[in-house]
Amino acid sequence: MASIRDVARKAGVAISTVSKVLNHYPNVSEETRIKVNEAIRELKFTPNTIASALSSKQAGRVALLVNLNTQTQAIDEIDMQYLSGAINKAQEKGLDVITVFFSMIKDRSVAEIENYLRAQAIEGIIIYGMSREDRVLHKLIEGQQFKIVAVDAPFVNQSTSSVAIDHEKAQYDVARKTLHENQGNRILYIAGKKNGFVTTQRLEGIKRLAAQEGLSLFVRQGDFSEKKARQLTFQYARNRDIIVCASDLMAIGAMRALQEMDIFRPVCGFDGITLMGYAGKQMNTVKQDFYRVSSEAMEEMGRLLEGGEGRAVVLDFSIVRMQYLDIIC
């Protein structure tokens, strides 16, 4: 492996000059720049990121903190889109990425986690799927020791940005569309997990709709579980006209239950996962582009790392109906 030393020797310049060329410093003559780049090419030199990180104290490493959906593999799709969106964008921006699961830092104190991350030379963290219960993460954010981008969680401070779609509006929109395409005014709303941020936001959305259109709104916690949604449907659907679910998985659970009950009720979901195409019946759902959300999160991380200050980034969504033939290929 050629080192910066070899390049310097070959180009007949000092090591620091090579470094300057490498890092695009302004004060380098065109002549030497060319000489150096030639040497670099000839030696197939690639700078050692470890040494560079140690020296500059800037590793440009960001950790993806993922709350794996251990409940069901059917939505690994979401996490995978998150990961690939972030990783691809990171490579584009020359950032180094490591993936960390919530399970790995569970039960550790803030100080321990900070040390762990700092030892790994982590400068930034993108957090996916944080809930109100994750006290330690809240402290991590408050501490402002790291640049943080929170996906789907409303945290913003000097060194923290949030990235998300407008869940309130999305829930409102999809439910409204479903309502207007059908009859009835008694809604069964199957909500998400108790302390999730998106759960609250989506709930606000359906409440606004109900208030505005004078609907009878019956809310139950579904915990984002297909099974729970199934049970709730068996229990309450008969006396309701429309079933609005805070996730696709729950919508699928509800729809299958309805089929087994042999009654029909319009159902709508949220997320736009592929599985919706296999559900038999088509349903309205909010299509989030998870890949793009994550890609934007990494973009935002780049901004923060370069000294930008935290802000809230809001992305768009669309309302779709997913069907089998569009999904397979």
Added chain:
Amino acid sequence: MASIRDVARKAGVAISTVSKVLNHYPNVSEETRIKVNEAIRELKFTPNTIASALSSKQAGRVALLVNLNTQTQAIDEIDMQYLSGAINKAQEKGLDVITVFFSMIKDRSVAEIENYLRAQAIEGIIIYGMSREDRVLHKLIEGQQFKIVAVDAPFVNQSTSSVAIDHEKAQYDVARKTLHENQGNRILYIAGKKNGFVTTQRLEGIKRLAAQEGLSLFVRQGDFSEKKARQLTFQYARNRDIIVCASDLMAIGAMRALQEMDIFRPVCGFDGITLMGYAGKQMNTVKQDFYRVSSEAMEEMGRLLEGGEGRAVVLDFSIVRMQYLDIIC
């Protein structure tokens, strides 16, 4: 951030002594070890992995090279299981992991890739989903510059191990079971992608069964595509008694086509993905534990990194029928 220097000062010993304690060197007295560990605890010291890597030239970093299934998100599940299996095991073993997608190194030469990886201080690579066409990767393996574990690809040399289930036997077993549970001897076999290693191995399995049981075997390439399997089913299923598919996705495509044709044929799949639970009809399939496969791959990487030599690791599988109620939760 406390450094090794601070620890040394606090414990009243030399830096090198602290380093020895940190790395569990033998020649340290019980007394100093305790003193040092106390200082470490009090200062909440965590060694800087960057500095350690630079100094020892051993970063213990391994790259996960993933061939993302861009075709369909329905099987992101597989990649996600691979990633989480590897990452969890890596943390357990104190290895640092980065994730790289095939798309990121596409069109680069072997030398470029080697440089890229070396610059990232990568020592080992776990490759998921390599095919015969990936010439560059073959060269990377032959070069033996890195420790490599190939998942589902039959490469073994001094510094390369392979990890996989016995695809030939698995295909044989699942097809045999399906055959014996039903009538008929005319098989439509929908194979995988042309140059995939597992495609060949699974094909061998069905051929052995056909030869052994005197079956009429009709083989078509399905490219692991649900749509292709659907087309092939429409085209050929009528004159066949049983449809054996080299993947679950294709099995689902075949099954739906049969339903639309309004005829019944037994179908079996391969992989054991969650989606099978939503297919309507239950089918036999080979259940691979992807999480475990990947976990074992990382374990094997650990062995190689410690100087062990390459070998073939064969994992087990099971034949299952997947149904909706088992899958939801």
Added chain:
DNA sequence: TTGTAAGCGTTATCAA
């Protein structure tokens, strides 16, 4: 514009 040299936080060699 270029070069010299002092770090960055470890590990490892060799004396003590």
Added chain:
DNA sequence: TTGATAACGCTTACAA
């Protein structure tokens, strides 16, 4: 068993 000290490959004042 311990401690100095020279690497590791790079960045960055500061000097020339």
